[in-house]
Amino acid sequence: MRAVCVIGLGLIGGSLLRAVAATGRRAWGATASEADAAEAAAAGFEVSDVATALRRAGEENALIVLAVPLPAVESVARRVAELAPHCPLTDVTSVKAPVADLLSRRAPNPFVGGHPMAGSSESGWSAGAADLFHGAAWVVTVDDGTDPSVWREVAGLALSCGAHVVPATAAAHDDAVGRISHLPHILAAVLAACGADGGPLALALAAGSFTDGTRVAGTRPELVVAMCEGNRAALLDAVDDALGRLGAARGALASTGGLRATITAGHSGRTALEAHRAQPTSPVTIDLDAPDALADLRDLGAAGGRVVRLDGHHAVGELPDGE
Amino acid sequence: MRAVCVIGLGLIGGSLLRAVAATGRRAWGATASEADAAEAAAAGFEVSDVATALRRAGEENALIVLAVPLPAVESVARRVAELAPHCPLTDVTSVKAPVADLLSRRAPNPFVGGHPMAGSSESGWSAGAADLFHGAAWVVTVDDGTDPSVWREVAGLALSCGAHVVPATAAAHDDAVGRISHLPHILAAVLAACGADGGPLALALAAGSFTDGTRVAGTRPELVVAMCEGNRAALLDAVDDALGRLGAARGALASTGGLRATITAGHSGRTALEAHRAQPTSPVTIDLDAPDALADLRDLGAAGGRVVRLDGHHAVGELPDGE
Structure with missing residues (x-):
């Protein structure tokens, strides 16, 4: 060998x-x-x-x-x-x-x-x-x-x-990890900063959803920066998708107040992940x-x-x- | 009693x-x-x-x-x-x-x-x-x-x-949970949908960062919708903060390619959470x-x-x- x-x-x-x-x-x-x-x-x-x-x-x-x-x-x-x-x-x-x-x-x-x-x-x-x-x-x-x-x-x-x-392919890999690895790091960073902006009371109340959602924001920043910047083109697509979805949620919340479309799409995505993992294979x-x-x-x-x-x-x- | x-x-x-x-x-x-x-x-x-x-x-x-x-x-x-x-x-x-x-x-x-x-x-x-x-x-x-x-x-x-x-106070509570409970649900939904948009390859590659970041998107949608819509005013502030930060990351990525400010702010936020939890009290x-x-x-x-x-x-x- x-x-x-x-x-x-x-x-x-x-x-x-x-x-x-x-x-x-x-x-x-x-x-x-x-x-x-x-x-x-x-x-x-x-x-x-x-x-x-x-x-x-x-x-x-x-x-x-x-x-x-x-x-x-x-x-x-x-x-x-x-x-x-x-x-x-x-x-x-x-x-x-x-x-x-x-x-x-x-x-x-x-x-x-x-x-x-x-x-x-x-x-x-x-x-x-x-x-x-x-x-x-x-x-x-x-x-x-x-x-x-x-x-x-x-x-x-x-x-x-x-x-x-x-x-x-290298390109298909980069697109996929932009969505399931690099975007999670960007959103975790955004969430951690927004939470800390809420001051000591917000940090005192932070429970599972915030702790889980910000876990990877604890990674050494220079590693995350290098990883995300290295996948710039594919990550831009993923960030634009996220911005579009978050902007739509913002618009719905401000106008009708309705978040059903946002939350349902997210639930479907999470369900797809779980279904993929449980799926029988040949x-x-x-x-x-x-x-x-x-x-x-x-x-x-x-x-x-x-x-x-x-x-x-x-x-x-x-x-x-x-x- | x-x-x-x-x-x-x-x-x-x-x-x-x-x-x-x-x-x-x-x-x-x-x-x-x-x-x-x-x-x-x-x-x-x-x-x-x-x-x-x-x-x-x-x-x-x-x-x-x-x-x-x-x-x-x-x-x-x-x-x-x-x-x-x-x-x-x-x-x-x-x-x-x-x-x-x-x-x-x-x-x-x-x-x-x-x-x-x-x-x-x-x-x-x-x-x-x-x-x-x-x-x-x-x-x-x-x-x-x-x-x-x-x-x-x-x-x-x-x-x-x-x-x-x-x-x-009720108002301070609502502001804080908008940031550390309701915003995490919105961002988890956005992330789950963006990941699923990447198709079977993306789901096959999803590891810890995506799994943790989307966990709460598995909650029953009607509970999340009711919870988030019920805190509309405070949640709008938190979503606007997140949109601003995500938009800034997008702009930096598209222009200079630099994500240091985004990632560093996120790391500081996560560090503040950990510091809060470890802080001695009187x-x-x-x-x-x-x-x-x-x-x-x-x-x-x-x-x-x-x-x-x-x-x-x-x-x-x-x-x-x-x-």
């Missing part, structure tokens, strides 16, 4: 290094954070500076995982191009089209993007855990020109960490060597399906019934 | 009847819901129709608690005026100024409003529990003309259910027979403080240090 080199040992990279090592695979890491490096080394992991880790990746033809914050991807990509230009490459950043575009210009490596949908409002090595990805969705991108053999490597990495794989098998493999993977992801296992050159998946 | 008559046996009323009965106090209830009535009776509680319950309240001079949904308050208030016009009266609805206004016109009873800040997205008798109010804030209104002896009765009821009491005692009692209670609540115990004619409270 190919070795794994993880660059960046924060919450996601640190959890990934633990998870990969737990499967018995050869794995090492590097980070610019002295605190994360010291903690990872103390926990018994092989940690070095970025150049040393990448040089070793080149020698061992390892799978390189970029787990650095978005603003650091470009400079690390230059080091990858310099020290390990032939290694297969993936990333775990929260936006896929801009990263694919950047890497196509900065690194010649065969690349397939990834994004594990797991996290917490904590950050750094100490917040990580080997089981962080258990049961989580992990997007592995499928775009025109994607090399199915690299896709299989990256999907295999995700599956070995306990995640299931959702295939999607098994599907996709031959990754077939000419339609990429299209079949994309269709599976677009229909809300997932890959749960690799069987030789086949991806074994689950497709929601009725999609 | 004065008996308690609870009208409405849904989540809140049903939990209240259980909690009061558990203290050994004489208590009975009534509800228009046959399902709730049957379940409450099967659990061993005294349940009758509304007229019978109110007649008994009049005979025993019980404390009457209106725990019906907001749209039903007016018709029940007419029955109270007819059958038990001398009993002290409180309510547990989510908006205080409109209810106080309505009751001042419909029922001659000595009234002090209440609002326990507890709940769940479930509803009905079966969702209730005797410990629902443990550790929760319970607003007991303090307005000009409030009778301190009725205030003490209502505060005593809340404390006996395991809650702490937050004194506030004990205060308020003489409920003193001429300044109402003003002292209002000041305590406005500063984020609470009443935790009644000691004869004194309210014993906690005031956050530094407020």
Whole structure:
């Protein structure tokens, strides 16, 4: 099995290094954070500076995982191009089209993007855990020109960490996460600020709805800013949708006083989420060597399906019934 | 100890009847819901129709608690005026100024409003529990003309259910809950609808931020609509604040691409919530027979403080240090 080199040992990279090592695979890491490096080394992991880790990746033809914050991807990509230009490459950043575009210009490596949908409002090595990805969705991108053999490597990495794989184009991923990850952070920030504007009495009365609705506003601001700004185009669409809906609620409240349309649409959306999670699925098998493999993977992801296992050159998946 | 008559046996009323009965106090209830009535009776509680319950309240001079949904308050208030016009009266609805206004016109009873800040997205008798109010804030209104002896009765009821009491004017309550309870429901509805607009892929990728941010959108729509529409004036202010902040984020994202101001303000708001909860407090005692009692209670609540115990004619409270 190919070795794994993880660059960046924060919450996601640190959890990934633990998870990969737990499967018995050869794995090492590097980070610019002295605190994360010291903690990872103390926990018994092989940690070095970025150049040393990448040089070793080149020698061992390892799978390189970029787990650095978005603003650091470009400079690390230059080091990858310099020290390990032939290694297969993936990333775990929260936006896929801009990263694919950047890497196509900065690194010649065969690349397939990834994004594990797991996290917490904590950050750094100490917040990580080997089981962080258990049961989580992990997007592995499928775009025109994607090399199915690299896709299989990256999907295999995700599956070995306990995640299931959702295939999607970079653009479809960015649109979706704009709505279900980045917009929630914007609305949580807006809500937290509006609540605090209510002063001590409002904070004293805050119960479940405010606590839940503002939880992710506790995340380190620089991480959220980088994540949301990195998905600017798709997030703008999502924010415009939210502004339109909130403006309509405002108009209805001010004129007829009626909020039924707003609340009913929200209830339907939440019901759709719960229905999706409870929906029975049927098994599907996709031959990754077939000419339609990429299209079949994309269709599976677009229909809300997932890959749960690799069987030789086949991806074994689950497709929601009725999609 | 004065008996308690609870009208409405849904989540809140049903939990209240259980909690009061558990203290050994004489208590009975009534509800228009046959399902709730049957379940409450099967659990061993005294349940009758509304007229019978109110007649008994009049005979025993019980404390009457209106725990019906907001749209039903007016018709029940007419029955109270007819059958038990001398009993002290409180309510547990989510908006205080409109209810106080309505009751001042419909029922001659000595009234002090209440609002326990507890709940769940479930509803009905079966969702209730005797410990629902443990550790929760319970607003007991303090307005000009409030009778301190009725205030003490209502505060005593809340404390006996395991809650702490937050004194506030009806208007200050409505402003605060517009921000920390009703606005969260509106934003959760907007977020849920925007997420579902992203189709099956978006729902398949939804993780913690979307799940937490939309949880209360799963509440029965008619309850949320009634609650939010009932607080129309205060909620409009809160929605306008949110629209302004979301519009500013949109503008910044579209022009400079920068979201730092939005995210930082949200992080500060969330930090303020956590700081409020962790803040040390100093004990205060308020003489409920003193001429300044109402003003002292209002000041305590406005500063984020609470009443935790009644000691004869004194309210014993906690005031956050530094407020």
